[in-house]
Amino acid sequence: MKKYNYFISALMVSALLLTSCGNQNGNGGSNSALASNNAEKVYVAPGEQDEFYAFMSGGYSGNITVYGLPSGRLFKEIPVFSQFPTSGYGYSEETKPMLNTSFGFVPWDDAHHPDISQTNGELDGRWIFINGNNTPRIARVSLSTFETEEIIELPNSAGNHSSSFITENTEYVVAGTRFSVPVPQRDMPINEYKGNFKGALSFISIAPDTGRLNLDFQMMMPGFNYDLSHPGRGKSHGWFFFTTYNTEEANSLMEVNSSQNDKDFIAAVNWKMIAEYVKNGGGTKMATEYAHNVYDEHTHSATSTMKKEVITVDPTKVPGAVFFLPTPKSPHGCDVDPSGQYIIGNGKLSADLTIHSFDKMIAAIEGKKFDGEAYGIPILKFEDVLAGTVKSGGLGPLHTEFDDKGNAYTTFFISSEVVKWKLGTWEVLDRQPTFYSVGHLMIPGGNSRKPFGKYVVAMNKITKDRYLPTGPEMEHSAQLYDISGDKMELIYDFPTHGEPHYAAGIPAELLAPKSKKIYRLDDNKHPFAVTSPDQAKVVREGKEVHVYMSTIRSHFTPDNIEGIKVGDKVYFHITNHEQDFDVPHGFAMIGQNTSELLIMPGQTKTSLWEPKKVGVWPFYCTDFCSALHQEMQGYVRVSPADSDVPLTYTLGE
Ligand code: K7E
Ligand code: CUA
DSSP states (O other), X not given: OHHHHHHHHHHHHHHHHHHHTGGGGSTTOTTSTTHHHHHHHHOOOXXXXXXXXXEEEOBTTOSEEEXXXXXXXXXXXXXXXXXXXXXXXXXXXXXXGGGEETTEEOOOXXXXXXXXXXXXXXXXXEEEEEEETTTTEEEEEETTTOOEEEEEEOTTOSSOOSOOEEOTTSSEEEEEOSSOBOSSOOOXXXXXXXXXXXXXXXXXXXXTTTOOXXXXXXXXXXXXXXXXXXXXXXXXXXEEEEEEEOTTOOOSSHHHHTTOSSEEEEEEEEHHHHHHHHHTTOSEEEEEEEEEEEEETTXXXXXXXXEEXXXXXXXXXXXXXXXXXXXXXXXXXXXXXXXXXXXEEEETTOSEEEEEEHHHHHHHXXXXXXXXXXXXXXXXXXXXXXXXXXEOOOSOEEEEEEOTTSEEEEEETTTTEEEEEETTTOOXXXXXXXXXXXXXXXXXXXXXXXXXXXXXXXXXXXXXXXXXXBTBOOOEEEEEEEOSSSSOEEEEEEEESSOOOOXXXXXXXXXXXXXXXBOOGGGOOOTTOOSSGGXXXXXXXXXXXXXXXXXXXXXXXXXXXXXXXXXOEEEEEEEEOOOBTTOOEEEEETTOSSXXXXXXXXXXEXXXXXXXXXXXXEEEOOSOOSTTGGGOEEEEEEEOTTOOOOOEEOOOO
């Protein structure tokens, strides 16, 4: 105990020393002699385009933001788990079901780890996946339309953190629970955690053609905290690796009680073996409840289905499929190098990095050299699987990425730096400060067999004096380093939205040509679509009124509606007749208890309005779409509930 406390305070003191002198370091200073040279490296001239896309998780924003590299320009925020009034996502009738869960409508989440689909271990740019950490969910976003197409909830999970990582041919998106919980959930004393709670590792299969997700099976692991994970690749394809902490199974004063063991584990899971076992009828069907939400590109509408069953697998029933690799000091990041040989455990209370060898792990398994077991799962001997240790000299290692030249780059939260080291020799080659308190870092393709090692982006937790102050909280800061030479060079700072934990980058040339540009009106299969303005109409069904409306620059059809009454539910189903990308129209109604909508080209979107006051109320287009945008407006006459004003509307004849 004493020793531990001393260790922590030593870490804190060094952290203060290191961060407080950060700005005088010279490397990040704007008056450095290199500044103009660096400016050229990040300058993307007006009209020119960036070399890479960077998709950053939004953390507590619940969304993904898209940036260009090297410019650091923000291109877009893609709404995923959070309602987004900027476009109406999660507010329109069509998209509300995307945010449905077994807990009801949950319009927010905490998104950490985006990962791009792969073929043969290389980025293929079809989809990007991301985890909702809070109410366990995984989302799939199309990279041709940049729209969230699917969200699947994970039962038996809590704190969906070691997620959402993709196997080498996008067979599975994998998700692990950070918090172990009673499975099934039940009313029980918290202090009976030990031995009774379970940690679920979820394997969600991905249909190769459509991307459709299916929760194939969940492994019910001992009640540890499964913090991060990465797939095997190349020679280790078929395995998945998860860091654990709290192998003590403590349930309170975690900051002390879960750090008692000198070593926790990396769990090595042979998912191919388990998938085979399940395919052959293995596992147990368990009754449960989780939402599966799918967005249809042709109807622009989402449906939510409540699933009732999941297959669970007891790892001890599949001998040879799961092993524990002892790993020092409450490891956080769990990263696998491009060859698939090395598994890096970043002990966050340590200075050193532990690197395990996949070949040694297989040899130890074949030689049955075990060092006991935990809940029936064999523990391998630390010395038998250890490939090497990086004596980093830093403090608080979190995450590692790789370049294409055999180097690894690890972030150190406490000592605020990125350390470059060599795979195989474990020697430290370079270190650069980050400003300040870096979490993840990202090299485009850095979690694949083919990294593009030109830049690394560090994502920092504290911004402080880097930008002009903006009140009690500042946007987080990203820093771009040129890593094409022997030494890393800090070349740019830019703010990021929410709290990016991880990011995924991809060369623009792999993505931009696939971006969908024409959204054909005749592909529109929405049941309330109006494909020609003369089909526009208003239909009353009891207290519900359906407005079939079309828009094209610069007119709504119909633009005047009378005969609406207080107490009605008015659904505006608006079809945008533009077909070229980047020409949305907006729609907003006075006093509406929701957000505006942006209706994308070729799409139909629906906004619900419940008029509460008698009067004549305007609506208008919210997106400055043409020179006559200000004329894009209309009126609704609202009469008393018992009025007999007939329903009429103008079609602009
Ligand atoms: Cu280290 Cu959620 Cu990957 Cu934050 S996590 S930094
Ligand atoms: Cu349509 Cu402004």
